[in-house]
Amino acid sequence: RLLVVYPWTQRFFEHFGDLSTADAVMGNPKVKAHGKRVLDAFSDGLKHLDDLKGAFAQLSELHCDKLHVDPENFRLLGNVLVVVLARHHGGEFTPVLQADFQKVVTGVANALAHRYH
Amino acid sequence: MLTAEEKSSVTALFGKVKVDEVGGEALGRLLVVYPWTQRFFEHFGDLSTADAVLSNAQVKAHGKKVLESFSDGLKHLDDLKGAFAKLSELHCDKLHVDPENFRLLGNVLVVVLARRFGGEFTPELQASFQKVVTGVANALAHRYH
Numbered sequence: 001r002l003l004v005v006y007p008w009t010q011r012f013f014e015h016f017g018d019l020s021t022a023d024a025v026m027g028n029p030k031v032k033a034h035g036k037r038v039l040d041a042f043s044d045g046l047k048h049l050d051d052l053k054g055a056f057a058q059l060s061e062l063h064c065d066k067l068h069v070d071p072e073n074f075r076l077l078g079n080v081l082v083v084v085l086a087r088h089h090g091g092e093f094t095p096v097l098q099a100d101f102q103k104v105v106t107g108v109a110n111a112l113a114h115r116y117h
Numbered sequence: 118m119l120t121a122e123e124k125s126s127v128t129a130l131f132g133k134v135k136v137d138e139v140g141g142e143a144l145g146r147l148l149v150v151y152p153w154t155q156r157f158f159e160h161f162g163d164l165s166t167a168d169a170v171l172s173n174a175q176v177k178a179h180g181k182k183v184l185e186s187f188s189d190g191l192k193h194l195d196d197l198k199g200a201f202a203k204l205s206e207l208h209c210d211k212l213h214v215d216p217e218n219f220r221l222l223g224n225v226l227v228v229v230l231a232r233r234f235g236g237e238f239t240p241e242l243q244a245s246f247q248k249v250v251t252g253v254a255n256a257l258a259h260r261y262h
Contacts, residue, residue, distance in 0.1 A: 004240040005247045022240045079224055083243060086232040093232055095149040095167045102150045 002073075002080045003031065009073055038077075045108055052111035060115035071113035078105025118252055123245040124194055130234065130242060131191055139233065140184030141177035143226045145170045151221050157214060183222075190253055197256035205260035216258035223250025 003010050004022045013019065016030040025031055041059060048055035063069045082101055086093045119127070148155050149167045158164065161175040170176055186204060193200035208214045227246055231238045 001240045001243055005244040007244075022244070026240060083228050083231045086228045087235055087238050090232055090235055095146045095171055098146055098228060099150040099152075099167070 001026075001084060002077050005080060006073075006076050009076065012067070012069060012073075039081075042081075042108060045111070046104070049104070049107070052107045053114045056108065056111035057115055060112050063112060064116045071109065071116055074109035074112045075106070078109050081105055118248055119194055119245060123241075123248070126242060127194075127245045127249055128191060130230070130237070130246075131188065134184075134230070134233075136184045136188060137177070137181040139226075139229055140180035140182070140187075142171070142180070143222065143229045144180030144183060145173070145176050146229060147218075147222050147225045148176065150225060151218075154218055154221065157212070157218075184226075187226075187253060190256070191249070194249070194252070197252045198259045201253065201256035202260055205257050208257060209261045216254065216261055219254035219257045220251070223254050226250055 003013065003019060003025045010019050013031070013034070016028055016034075018024040018028060019031075041056075045052055045055050063071075063074075082098065082105060085101060086098070089097075148158065148164060148170045155164050158176070158179070161173055161179075163169040163173060164176075186201075190197055190200050208216075208219075227243065227250060230246060231243065234242075
């Protein structure tokens with residue numbers, strides 16, 4: 001959804017093949033595999049909510065030094081994740097849960113930006 | 118900004134929206150998720166808990182008013198700046214609202230639509246709505262000085 005809603009983010013994934021339509025993006029196996037990897041990292045981060053900066057330090061350096069990703073993209077992805085959770089969980093996604101998740105995705109985005117220089 | 122197809126899909130989905138309920142929910146969630154936004158509504162009474170906010174009569178009424186304006190805006194997707202010019206001046210000159218709050222409310226509205234429409238809220242619809250809320254936020258900020 002990040003790649004569909006904010007199409008400029010496709011620049012980081014040009015080697016993924018067909019991203020020409022929303023269906024192509026959502027059905028793309030490399031998008032699915034990489035999305036899983038990203039969310040696995042996010043899940044691990046949830047085990048370290050008291051030290052997100054520490055937990056994401058290496059990934060932060062990687063995204064700055066090697067991958068050259070503008071940290072604004074972490075905020076965009078975090079917001080898309082909140083939308084996806086709302087879509088999946090409907091009534092369960094209460095205002096309080098939304099508030100809590102918004103804090104988490106903001107914290108993760110900040111942690112991923114923390115080692116940028 | 119939006120293709121003809123995007124405009125019609127946005128209008129079609131929004132046609133199913135219960136403006137009073139969704140408006141109240143979006144404004145309420147803004148106040149819960151970004152609590153500093155409560156500063157604009159201190160006169161609304163009890164905003165002390167999420168339940169208090171979401172059931173607050175003034176929040177619901179004001180949310181409905183905000184979403185009605187947004188609905189009107191959807192009829193002018195080709196000239197959002199024109200459509201929201203007066204509201205932009207009002208929010209700058211009288212209400213003193215930082216335009217960042219329009220972006221936050223827009224994003225909350227997208228979350229509320231996702232929550233309510235589930236499977237119907239496709240990636241394309243999300244993309245189209247994100248453009249609309251961004252356009253509305255920009256239009257509301259346009260007359261700021």
